[in-house]
Amino acid sequence: MVRKLASMFALALSALNFCALAATSAWAETEIRIAVPGTGLDGRPFVHSTSVAVAHVQRFVEDEFKDQPDVKVTWTFFRGAGPVINEAIAAGQIDVFALGDLPALVGKSRGLRTRLLLSASVREPLYLAVPANSDIHSIADLKGRKVSQFRGTNLQIATDLALAAHGLTEKDVRFVSLDSAAAVSALLSGNVDAVFGQVEYLDLARNGLVKIVYSNKDEVSALGRNAAIFVTEDFEKAHPDTTQKVVNAFVKAAGFTADEANRDKVFEIWAKSGLPVSSFVADHQGERLAWRISPLIDPYTIGRYKAQTERAKAYGLLKKDVDVDAWLEPKYLDHALKELGLEHFWPAYDAKGDKISDGEVEKTRSASQ
Structure with missing residues (x-):
C-alpha cells in the first residue's frame, strides 16, 4: 500500500513538473530581440541622439506589452555597430533593430531579409x-x-x-x-x-x-546621416500583430523625443550614455528636436536612401542593387500614426529637403521658453 501511494505521488509530481515546464514555455513563447548599434562610454548599455534611446530607457516597448506576460523584450547593444549587427541578423539572433543607412544597405545587398519600418533619426551631423x-x-x-x-x-x-x-x-x-x-x-x-x-x-x-x-550642419540635408528601425522578414510574417505594437511603441517614443516640452528630459536620458547634457545642448543649438527626430517615411527619407544606395554602389560597397521602394513596409507606421492621432504631428519634406507640410510638433515649446 505504501509503495502504491509512493508511486501515485511520484506520478502526480511528474505531472506537476510537466505542467510547470509547459506553463514556463508558454509564458515566454514570444521574445522580441531588439538590437541597437553602439554603446555608451565604457561599454554601458545606453546610446544617445535618437528616439530609440528614449524608447529603451522609458520602456515604451515593454509598456506596449504590459498586458501580455507571454511576450519578452530583450535589448542588446553592439559596440561593433552596424557590421556586427548584420552578422547577428545573418545568424538569426535579432528580430527588430535600429541601424544607420549604409550598414542597412550593405546587409540588404548581401541578402539579409529585412524590412524598413520607420525612421529613427534624420539629418544627423558629422x-x-x-x-x-x-x-x-x-x-x-x-x-x-x-x-x-x-x-x-x-x-x-x-x-x-x-x-x-x-x-x-x-x-x-x-x-x-x-x-x-x-x-x-x-x-x-x-x-x-x-x-x-x-x-x-x-x-x-x-x-x-x-x-x-x-x-556639415549647414548642409546636413544633403550630407547628413540617417538611421531607421527595421524588422526581419521572418519575424514580421510570424508576428504581424506584435510588429504593429513594436512600431506603435517606437512612434510614441519618437513623439515624446520630438516634443520640445521634453527637451531637458530627453537630454538627461541621452546623458545616460556617459556624455554630458551640455554636449546635446550644443549639438542641437538653434534647431528643434523634430528636425532630426521623426519616424516619417516621407519623400525626403526615401530620396536619401535612394541617393545613399547610388553612392554606396559607386564606392563599391554593395554587392548588388537594393530596391528601396520594395524594402519599405510603411503600413505599420501608417496605422500607428492614425491610431495615435499623430498623422499631422511631424512636418514632411520633399526629396530635396524642402518642407511640404507643417507639423503640430513645431508649435511645442520647451519648459524654459
Whole structure:
C-alpha cells in the first residue's frame, strides 16, 4: 500500500513538473530581440541622439506589452555597430533593430531579409575633430593625413560626401577604421591626426582637448546621416500583430523625443550614455528636436536612401542593387500614426529637403521658453 501511494505521488509530481515546464514555455513563447548599434562610454548599455534611446530607457516597448506576460523584450547593444549587427541578423539572433543607412544597405545587398519600418533619426551631423594644437584647420588640410573613420557605419558615406564637397576623395587621406571609443583614445594620444565623428567630441572641445574644425550642419540635408528601425522578414510574417505594437511603441517614443516640452528630459536620458547634457545642448543649438527626430517615411527619407544606395554602389560597397521602394513596409507606421492621432504631428519634406507640410510638433515649446 505504501509503495502504491509512493508511486501515485511520484506520478502526480511528474505531472506537476510537466505542467510547470509547459506553463514556463508558454509564458515566454514570444521574445522580441531588439538590437541597437553602439554603446555608451565604457561599454554601458545606453546610446544617445535618437528616439530609440528614449524608447529603451522609458520602456515604451515593454509598456506596449504590459498586458501580455507571454511576450519578452530583450535589448542588446553592439559596440561593433552596424557590421556586427548584420552578422547577428545573418545568424538569426535579432528580430527588430535600429541601424544607420549604409550598414542597412550593405546587409540588404548581401541578402539579409529585412524590412524598413520607420525612421529613427534624420539629418544627423558629422564633426571633424583634431588635437588642440593641430595645424589642420579644414577638410582641405587632411590630404596625406592619418584620419580615423568608423568604416561600415553611416559615418563612412557622410565622410566621403564631406570630402567630395571639398575636392578630396578617400585616396587623398590615410584612413584607419576605429570604433568610437578607440577613435577618441587615438586622437587624444596623437595616434591619428583627425577623426570624423559625432557628438562625443563636443565636450572634449569644450574642455580644450580637441578642436572642431568642420561640421556639415549647414548642409546636413544633403550630407547628413540617417538611421531607421527595421524588422526581419521572418519575424514580421510570424508576428504581424506584435510588429504593429513594436512600431506603435517606437512612434510614441519618437513623439515624446520630438516634443520640445521634453527637451531637458530627453537630454538627461541621452546623458545616460556617459556624455554630458551640455554636449546635446550644443549639438542641437538653434534647431528643434523634430528636425532630426521623426519616424516619417516621407519623400525626403526615401530620396536619401535612394541617393545613399547610388553612392554606396559607386564606392563599391554593395554587392548588388537594393530596391528601396520594395524594402519599405510603411503600413505599420501608417496605422500607428492614425491610431495615435499623430498623422499631422511631424512636418514632411520633399526629396530635396524642402518642407511640404507643417507639423503640430513645431508649435511645442520647451519648459524654459
